[in-house]
Amino acid sequence: MAENVRDRVIAIIAEQAFLEPADVTPEKTLEDLGVDSLGLVESIFAIEEAFDISVPFNANAPQDSSFDISNVGAIVAAVEGLLEEQA
Amino acid sequence: MKRVAITGAGTINALGHSVPETLEAMREGRCGIGPIDIRDVERLSVQIGGQVRGYDQESAFNRQQIALYDKFTQFALLAAREAIGQAGLDFTGDLANRSGVVLGTAAGGMNTWDDNYRVVYEEGKNRVHPFVVPKLMNNAAASHISMEFNLKGPSFSVSTACASSNHAMGQAFQLVRSGASPVMITGGSEAMLTFGGVKAWEGLRVMSKDACRPFSANRNGMVQGEGAAVFVFEDYEHAKARGATILAEVIGFAMTSDASDIVMPSAKGAARAMSGALQDAQIDGSEVGYINAHGTGTAANDKTECAAVADVFQAHADRLMISSTKSMHGHLIGGTGAVELLACIMALRDGIIAPTIGYEEPDPECALDVVPNEAREARVDVALSNAFAFGGLNAVLALRRAP
Numbered sequence: 001m002a003e004n005v006r007d008r009v010i011a012i013i014a015e016q017a018f019l020e021p022a023d024v025t026p027e028k029t030l031e032d033l034g035v036d037s038l039g040l041v042e043s044i045f046a047i048e049e050a051f052d053i054s055v056p057f058n059a060n061a062p063q064d065s066s067f068d069i070s071n072v073g074a075i076v077a078a079v080e081g082l083l084e085e086q087a
Numbered sequence: 088m089k090r091v092a093i094t095g096a097g098t099i100n101a102l103g104h105s106v107p108e109t110l111e112a113m114r115e116g117r118c119g120i121g122p123i124d125i126r127d128v129e130r131l132s133v134q135i136g137g138q139v140r141g142y143d144q145e146s147a148f149n150r151q152q153i154a155l156y157d158k159f160t161q162f163a164l165l166a167a168r169e170a171i172g173q174a175g176l177d178f179t180g181d182l183a184n185r186s187g188v189v190l191g192t193a194a195g196g197m198n199t200w201d202d203n204y205r206v207v208y209e210e211g212k213n214r215v216h217p218f219v220v221p222k223l224m225n226n227a228a229a230s231h232i233s234m235e236f237n238l239k240g241p242s243f244s245v246s247t248a249c250a251s252s253n254h255a256m257g258q259a260f261q262l263v264r265s266g267a268s269p270v271m272i273t274g275g276s277e278a279m280l281t282f283g284g285v286k287a288w289e290g291l292r293v294m295s296k297d298a299c300r301p302f303s304a305n306r307n308g309m310v311q312g313e314g315a316a317v318f319v320f321e322d323y324e325h326a327k328a329r330g331a332t333i334l335a336e337v338i339g340f341a342m343t344s345d346a347s348d349i350v351m352p353s354a355k356g357a358a359r360a361m362s363g364a365l366q367d368a369q370i371d372g373s374e375v376g377y378i379n380a381h382g383t384g385t386a387a388n389d390k391t392e393c394a395a396v397a398d399v400f401q402a403h404a405d406r407l408m409i410s411s412t413k414s415m416h417g418h419l420i421g422g423t424g425a426v427e428l429l430a431c432i433m434a435l436r437d438g439i440i441a442p443t444i445g446y447e448e449p450d451p452e453c454a455l456d457v458v459p460n461e462a463r464e465a466r467v468d469v470a471l472s473n474a475f476a477f478g479g480l481n482a483v484l485a486l487r488r489a490p
Contacts, residue, residue, distance in 0.1 A: 037350075041291060057292055058295075060307045061307050061386065
């Protein structure tokens with residue numbers, strides 16, 4: 001399951017970044033990948049739809065959100081956390 | 088070129104059902120934002136807004152009118168009745184033929200769209216009311232004002248998201264200034280507090296769930312409002328000749344396009360619109376005492392707007408006052424600039440500056456005098472009203488105290 005979540009999140013981000021999933025590595029930030037604020041909001045929407053979860057995220061204060069978007073690995077971990085919480 | 092006087096004002100919004108009620112609320116720094124009462128509100132993640140309270144359509148309109156008027160048209164008509172009543176104008180003959188109405192709205196008849204989509208999609212019905220199209224069209228409010236008051240000159244609607252009202256009033260200003268129309272009825276109206284309207288805004292994740300706190304470091308987004316404001320823009324000599332009371336004078340207008348991003352604002356585009364308005368009014372920035380900010384309470388707008396003000400006004404930026412009344416009435420989207428023009432009139436005519444309420448923590452990126460939390464008395468000669476829309480379309484009006 002964990003592996004699967006990671007692959008699916010990476011696929012969503014890769015699609016936004018117009019990159020191959022192999023290039024979307026855990027240490028990369030969204031900025032590194034060229035994903036802007038609209039791309040981020042769209043990625044979060046896609047994650048919510050893919051996993052049927054609700055992601056607490058306000059674009060005005062991303063740093064205050066409990067959903068960590070500091071890099072790809074953090075996003076994967078945050079989605080796993082939400083899946084556990086909202087299971 | 089003609090000079091342009093404002094000889095009437097009307098409104099209905101979360102702060103009141105008239106101009107005096109609204110200005111009193113602004114003076115008192117009262118908040119009109121609270122829990123919204125709309126169908127399916129429990130399915131929304133954002134459940135607050137600047138909703139018009141105690142609204143009773145039956146007391147203002149008859150059954151046939153209600154069948155034809157979406158809420159945004161009703162709001163516009165109520166505001167127009169107050170404005171034209173105050174101006175004391177009766178449109179007949181040549182005056183009627185040359186006077187018109189230009190109104191801003193972003194969504195038009197959103198309640199009509201929402202209600203009828205429910206009928207066909209949710210309830211599965213295959214028939215809708217015959218007046219759906221004439222109710223929902225964006226120009227319905229402008230047309231009904233023209234019919235109620237016999238305005239037969241240039242009449243149309245303007246839709247530029249959050250700058251709709253300012254673009255509309257800019258058009259009206261130019262029509263009167265050029266001599267094309269002796270009188271233009273103008274402003275904006277919006278009734279987007281519907282399930283679909285709020286749900287759409289939720290998607291962007293820029294909405295606050297608790298309050299609109301423009302310029303405050305802890306701001307966390309915008310809050311939607313609803314309502315309308317309508318003004319009478321009149322050829323100054325025409326107004327003077329008939330002894331009309333002049334609320335303020337419109338002296339300049341400018342519009343620019345950022346040509347960069349569909350949602351992110353640009354300080355350059357905003358600055359060009361403000362300096363353009365000063366240039367159009369042929370005044371120096373140092374004459375401006377008050378700016379009614381676009382001030383949405385989002386992270387992006389407020390810092391960009393403050394940077395633009397600092398850029399345009401240089402050292403004078405620290406002397407002028409800038410406040411966002413959206414903290415009280417919410418963001419009326421296409422109607423917002425019109426309601427906010429009331430704060431400019433209050434500053435110029437009454438010498439009272441409406442506050443930015445909900446201000447809790449200074450933000451170094453918004454280090455201007457934002458008139459926090461309490462209204463202030465000050466003599467102001469010139470005021471600007473800013474509107475910066477999604478799509479990068481900016482519109483700024485400049486007003487002067489009536490002589």
